[in-house]
Amino acid sequence: MVSPARSEPRRVTIHDVARSAGVSRQTVSRALNDKAEIDGSTKQRVLDAARELGYRPSRFARGLVRQDTTTIGLVIPDLLNPFFTEVAAAALEAARARGWHVVVYDTADRAEEELSTLQVIGSQVDAVVGYFSCSESDLDRFTRGMPMVLIGREPRMGRFSSIRIDGEAGVHAAIAHLVARGHTRIGMLDHDNRAEPSVRRVWFTAAATALGVDPGLVAGAGQSADGGGAGLGNLLAAHPDVTAVFTFNDIVAIGALREARRLGRSVPRDLAVIGFDGLQFGALVEPPLTSVALDTRRLGALAIDQVGRLLTGADSLEPGELVVRAELRPGGSA
Amino acid sequence: MVSPARSEPRRVTIHDVARSAGVSRQTVSRALNDKAEIDGSTKQRVLDAARELGYRPSRFARGLVRQDTTTIGLVIPDLLNPFFTEVAAAALEAARARGWHVVVYDTADRAEEELSTLQVIGSQVDAVVGYFSCSESDLDRFTRGMPMVLIGREPRMGRFSSIRIDGEAGVHAAIAHLVARGHTRIGMLDHDNRAEPSVRRVWFTAAATALGVDPGLVAGAGQSADGGGAGLGNLLAAHPDVTAVFTFNDIVAIGALREARRLGRSVPRDLAVIGFDGLQFGALVEPPLTSVALDTRRLGALAIDQVGRLLTGADSLEPGELVVRAELRPGGSA
DNA sequence: TTGAAAGCGATACCAC
DNA sequence: GTGGTATCGCTTTCAA
Numbered sequence: 097m098v099s100p101a102r103s104e105p106r107r108v109t110i111h112d113v114a115r116s117a118g119v120s121r122q123t124v125s126r127a128l129n130d131k132a133e134i135d136g137s138t139k140q141r142v143l144d145a146a147r148e149l150g151y152r153p154s155r156f157a158r159g160l161v162r163q164d165t166t167t168i169g170l171v172i173p174d175l176l177n178p179f180f181t182e183v184a185a186a187a188l189e190a191a192r193a194r195g196w197h198v199v200v201y202d203t204a205d206r207a208e209e210e211l212s213t214l215q216v217i218g219s220q221v222d223a224v225v226g227y228f229s230c231s232e233s234d235l236d237r238f239t240r241g242m243p244m245v246l247i248g249r250e251p252r253m254g255r256f257s258s259i260r261i262d263g264e265a266g267v268h269a270a271i272a273h274l275v276a277r278g279h280t281r282i283g284m285l286d287h288d289n290r291a292e293p294s295v296r297r298v299w300f301t302a303a304a305t306a307l308g309v310d311p312g313l314v315a316g317a318g319q320s321a322d323g324g325g326a327g328l329g330n331l332l333a334a335h336p337d338v339t340a341v342f343t344f345n346d347i348v349a350i351g352a353l354r355e356a357r358r359l360g361r362s363v364p365r366d367l368a369v370i371g372f373d374g375l376q377f378g379a380l381v382e383p384p385l386t387s388v389a390l391d392t393r394r395l396g397a398l399a400i401d402q403v404g405r406l407l408t409g410a411d412s413l414e415p416g417e418l419v420v421r422a423e424l425r426p427g428g429s430a
Numbered sequence: 431m432v433s434p435a436r437s438e439p440r441r442v443t444i445h446d447v448a449r450s451a452g453v454s455r456q457t458v459s460r461a462l463n464d465k466a467e468i469d470g471s472t473k474q475r476v477l478d479a480a481r482e483l484g485y486r487p488s489r490f491a492r493g494l495v496r497q498d499t500t501t502i503g504l505v506i507p508d509l510l511n512p513f514f515t516e517v518a519a520a521a522l523e524a525a526r527a528r529g530w531h532v533v534v535y536d537t538a539d540r541a542e543e544e545l546s547t548l549q550v551i552g553s554q555v556d557a558v559v560g561y562f563s564c565s566e567s568d569l570d571r572f573t574r575g576m577p578m579v580l581i582g583r584e585p586r587m588g589r590f591s592s593i594r595i596d597g598e599a600g601v602h603a604a605i606a607h608l609v610a611r612g613h614t615r616i617g618m619l620d621h622d623n624r625a626e627p628s629v630r631r632v633w634f635t636a637a638a639t640a641l642g643v644d645p646g647l648v649a650g651a652g653q654s655a656d657g658g659g660a661g662l663g664n665l666l667a668a669h670p671d672v673t674a675v676f677t678f679n680d681i682v683a684i685g686a687l688r689e690a691r692r693l694g695r696s697v698p699r700d701l702a703v704i705g706f707d708g709l710q711f712g713a714l715v716e717p718p719l720t721s722v723a724l725d726t727r728r729l730g731a732l733a734i735d736q737v738g739r740l741l742t743g744a745d746s747l748e749p750g751e752l753v754v755r756a757e758l759r760p761g762g763s764a
Numbered sequence: 765t766t767g768a769a770a771g772c773g774a775t776a777c778c779a780c
Numbered sequence: 781g782t783g784g785t786a787t788c789g790c791t792t793t794c795a796a
Contacts, residue, residue, distance in 0.1 A: 109773055120783045125775060133781055150575045155553050156493035157773030160788045163490075165554070167533070175519040176710070178512070185509040188536045192543075197554055199501070200534045202522045209526075219489050220499070220531055241484045321714050350714050357716065376510070380655050380684050382691065382716055443789055454767045459791060469765060491789030494772045767796080772789105779784080 108149045117145035128153065166196045168403060169217045171210070171226030175202045177319075179345065179373045179392065180227070183247070186396025187225060194404065201226075214238035223407050225399045232256070243406035245399050257406055259399050259418050263372065266388040266422030267299035268306065270342060270370045273386075273424060275307050279340040279368060282309050285327040285352060287344045288316025296372055300342055313338055317348050324351025325358075332359070339367060340430065346371035346378045346387055353381060353429065368430035372422070383428030395420045442483045451479035462487065500530045502737060503551045505544070505560030509536045511653075513679065513707045513726065514561070517581070520730025521559060528738065535560075548572035557741050559733045566590070577740035579733050591740060593733050593752050597706065600722040600756030601633035602640065604676060604704045607720075607758060609641050613674040613702060616643050619661040619686060621678045622650025630706055634676055647672055651682050658685025659692075666693070673701060674764065680705035680712045680721055687715060687763065702764035706756070717762030729754045 114121045119142060126134045127142035145151075159165055170187055172180045184200065191198045199221055203209040210230055215238050217224060223243040228235055232253050235244070246258040274282050282304060286297045297314065304311035313335045317327025324343060328351070332338060343349040349371030353363055361367045363383060371378060374389020398413075398420065405412050448455045453476060460468045461476035479485075493499055504521055506514045518534065525532045533555055537543040544564055549572050551558060557577040562569055566587050569578070580592040608616050616638060620631045631648065638645035647669045651661025658677060662685070666672060677683040683705030687697055695701045697717060705712060708723020732747075732754065739746050 110775095111773080121774080122776090122783060123781085126782090129775085135781060138781080147574060152575045153553065154494065154773050155555075156490045156497075157788090158553055158775075159490035160488065160494055160773080160790090161775045163788080167554075175515060175522065178515075181509060181512075181515050184534075185536060188509065188534060189538070192536070195550075197533050197550075199531050200518075200522060202519060202526070204523070216529075216531075219487065219492055220501075221489075240481060241486045354714065354716070377711065380688065381714065382688070444791095445789080455789090456768090456791075457766060460766090463791085467765060472765080488789050491772090492791080494774090494789080495791045497772080765796105768794090770791105770793080772791085775787090777784105777786085780782080 108151045110151070110153065112149055113142065113146045113151050116149060117142045166194070166223075166407065167221045168196055168198050168400070169201060169221035169224040169226070170198050171201045171203060171213055171217070171224060171228065173203055173205045173227050173229075175200070177347065178375045178377050179390075182376070182392035183396045183399075186393040187400050188396075189393075190397040190400035194400070196400075211238070218242060223403045225403050243403060245403045245406070247395065247399055257402050257412065257418070259395060259402065259420060260415075261295075261390065261395075261422070262419050263296060263388060263390075263422040264299050264302065266424055267296065267342070267372075268303040269424040270386075270388050270430075271300070271303040271307055271309070273426075274340045274342075274368055274370070274430060275309060277340075277368065277430070280309055281313065281335065281337045281339055283313035283315065283331045283335060283338040283341045285317040285324060285331060285341060285343040285348050286314055287319055288323075288327075289319065294344060296344055317344065317351075319345070319348065321347055321351030321354065324348035325355035326351075328352040328355045329359075340369070341367065342370045342372070342388075344372060346373040346375040346385055349385055349387070349429070350378070350381055353383075353385070364428065364430050370424075370430045374422075374425050378427060386427035386430040387425050388422045389425040390420055390422050442485045444485070444487065446483055447476065447480045447485050450483060451476045500528070500557075500741065501555045502530055502532050502734070503535060503555035503558040503560070504532050505535045505537060505547055505551070505558060505562065507537055507539045507561050507563070509534070511681070512709045512711050513724075516710065516726035517730045517733075520727040521734050522730075523727075524731040524734035528734070530734075545572070552576060557737045559737050577737060579737045579740070581729070581733055591736050591746065591752070593729060593736065593754060594749075595629075595724065595729075595756070596753050597630060597722060597724075597756040598633050598636065600758055601630065601676070601706075602637040603758040604720075604722050604764075605634070605637040605641055605643070607760075608674045608676075608702055608704070608764060609643060611674075611702065611764075614643055615647065615669065615671045615673055617647035617649065617665045617669060617672040617675045619651040619658060619665060619675060619677040619682055620648055621653055622657070622661075623653065628678060630678055651678065651685075653679070653682065655681055655685030655688065658682035659689035660685075662686040662689045663693075674703070675701065676704045676706070676722075678706060680707040680709045680719055683719055683721070683763075684712070684715055687717075687719070698762065698764050704758075704764045708756075708759050712761060720761035720764040721759050722756045723759040724754055724756050 110121050114124045127139040201213045225245045248261040284300045301311040315327050315331035317323045356367045371387040374387045378385030444458050448458045461473040535547045559579045582595045618634045635645040649661050649665035651657045690701045705721040708721045712719035
C-alpha cells in the first residue's frame with residue numbers, strides 16, 4: 097500500500113495574489129488566463145504579483161470548474177520489456193493527439209503492485225487501459241464504474257472492454273514455414289512462470305497438430321534472454337533431434353539465438369528460430385529474427401481509441417475491430 | 431496546440447447518491463471512505479445506491495480538499511529509445527515507492543511537441559523531471575514557479591535543478607583502452623542532427639588529444655542503427671586506416687557492428703567498437719557491446735529524489751551528488 | 765450515528 | 781474594465 101506523500105502545503109492562492117495586487121480574484125483569473133476584458137497595466141501588475149509570490153494555480157480547483165481534461169491510466173507489467181514499451185509509446189502518441197494525459201504505472205509483473213495500482217488509480221484517472229493478470233472480481237471491485245480496456249485478455253464481464261490478440265493464423269504460418277523447409281521436429285520455448293500453458297502454446301499446439309508434427313516438444317523458459325538460453329539448453333537436452341524452435345517471445349528467441357551460437361549450432365542452418373512479438377529490436381541481431389509480429393502501434397492506438405469511445409459514450413468498436421492479428425515476419429533466423 | 435477533449439459530462443455526484451439512499455452527503459462520504467462512525471446497514475444501503483448509479487467521486491473535488499497526492503510530469507524525447515525507456519522505468523519505480531503518480535510525455539524529439547507539452551503540463555502536475563532542448567527562457571516562461579529537474583543539461587538560471595551527466599572519465603577510459611590495445615587511428619561517429627558538436631564529442635576530443643591520437647576522425651551518423659551503419663561507411667571511406675570507433679550511443683554502435691560485418695570486418699579483430707549509454711540490450715548482440723555506461727537506474731532515481739526535495743522544501747542535494755558518471759563497461763567489441 | 769455548514773481554489777455569470 | 785456571488789464535488793469540523 098502506498099502512503100500518500102505530503103507535498104509542500106500549498107501556500108499562495110489566487111486570493112493572495114489578488115490582495116497583493118490590490119484587485120479581486122476575478123481580475124487575477126483574467127490576467128492569468130489571457131482574457132480580453134482587462135486593462136493592460138492592471139494585467140501586468142497582477143502578473144508581477146503572481147510571479148513575485150511564486151503563485152501557481154491549483155490543478156484540482158481548476159479541473160473542478162472547467163471539466164476539460166482527460167487523463168488515462170496506462171498499466172503495464174514491465175516497461176523494460178520492449179514489447180510493452182512499444183505499446184506504451186503508441187498509446188502515448190494516440191493520447192497526445194487527443195490532448196489527453198497519460199499516467200503510467202509499471203507493475204513490475206507483481207500481483208501486489210497490480211492490486212495497489214488498482215486501488216489508487218480510481219481516484220487519479222478518468223479511464224484505464226492496460227494489462228492485468230488479477231481476477232476479474234478484483235478488477236471490478238477496485239475500479240467500480242471506471243471505463244476499462246483490457247489488452248490481451250478476454251473478459252467475461254460485459255463491463256470491461258478488451259483488445260484481443262489473435263496469433264492463431266500467424267503461429268500457424270510460422271510452423272507451416274518451418275515444415276515447408278523440411279523441419280519435422282519443432283520445439284517450443286514457452287514461459288515458465290504460470291500454472292497454465294500460455295495461449296501462444298495453445299496456438300503452437302494447434303498449428304503443429306494440424307500440420308502433422310509433434311506438438312509436445314516444449315520446454316519452459318524464463319522471460320529473458322538468459323531464460324531463453326537456458327530453456328534452449330533444456331529443450332535440446334531433452335530432445336536432441338529438434339531442428340527448429342518457436343519461442344514465447346522475441347527476447348527469449350534472442351537468448352536462444354545466443355545459446356545456439358554458443359553450442360556451435362549455426363542459425364538457421366542447424367537450428368531455425370522464430371520468435372513472437374516482432375520487436376523492432378529483433379532486426380538488429382544476427383541473423384535478424386524471424387518473428388510472428390504484432391502491430392504494436394495499432395495495438396496502442398486501438399486501445400486508446402476504444403477507451404475514448406467508452407469515455408464519450410460513442411459507439412463502441414465492433415468485436416471484430418477490437419483485434420490485433422499477428423503475422424509472420426520473415427527475418428533470417430528460420 | 432492540443433485541444434481540450436470533452437470527456438463525458440460528469441453526471442452523478444455524491445448528492446445524487448445521498449438522495450437516492452435517503453441520507454446526507456457526508457454519510458455517503460463516510461460509507462465510501464470506510465470511516466468508522468456509520469451504521470452497517472446504512473453503509474450498505476449507500477454502497478448499493480452508489481453502485482446502482484455508477485457513481486465515481488470526482489478526483490478534482492477530492493484532490494482539492496485532501497491535498498495528498500503528488501503527480502510528477504516526466505518528459506522524454508523518445509520512449510522507443512531504450513536509453514530513455516530505462517530512465518523512465520527507473521523514475522517510475524522511484525516515484526511509486528513514494529506513492530507518487532507520473533504523467534509521461536513523449537515529445538517525439540520535436541521542438542513543437544516539447545513546447546506544447548510545456549504549455550499544458552503546468553496545470554497537470556506538481557513538478558517536472560525530464561529532458562528538454564528548448565531555451566531556458568521558454569522553459570521558464572511556460573513553467574513559472576514549477577519545481578523542475580533537468581537531466582543532462584546545465585541550466586544557467588538558478589531556478590532549475592539538474593542532473594549532470596559526466597562522461598569525461600568514462601570516455602577517457604574507453605579511448606585509453608583502445609590505445610592500450612595498439613589502436614592509433616580511432617574514429618568517432620557523432621550525431622548529425624544539430625549544429626554544434628555533442629558533449630560526447632568534446633569528451634572524445636579531449637581524451638584523444640590527451641592520449642596523443644588524432645581527434646579529428648569524425649563522421650556524422652543518424653540516431654539509429656541504420657544511421658550508424660551509414661556513418662561507419664562514410665567514416666571508413668574518408669579514413670580507411672581507422673581501426674577503432676567510438677560512437678555517440680549504443681544504437682549507433684550496434685548499427686556500426688552490423689555494417690562492419692557486412693563489410694567483412696571482424697569485430698573486434700579488424701575493427702573495435704565502443705558505444706555510449708550501456709544499454710542492457712547491448713549485451714544481447716554479437717559480440718556483446720563494449721560501452722561507456724551510464725547507470726540509468728540511478729539517473730532516474732536521482733532525478734525523482736531531487737524533485738522530491740524541491741517539492742517538500744527539504745535540502746537540495748549537493749551539486750556533487752547531482753551527477754551521474756559514465757564508466758567503461760567491457761563487452762567483447764573492443 | 766447522523767446532518768448542517770464551512771471551506772478547498774479556481775472560473776463563470778452577472779451586475780456595476 | 782472590474783468586482784460580487786454562485787458553483788464545481790467533495791471532505792472536515794462541529795452540533796445534534
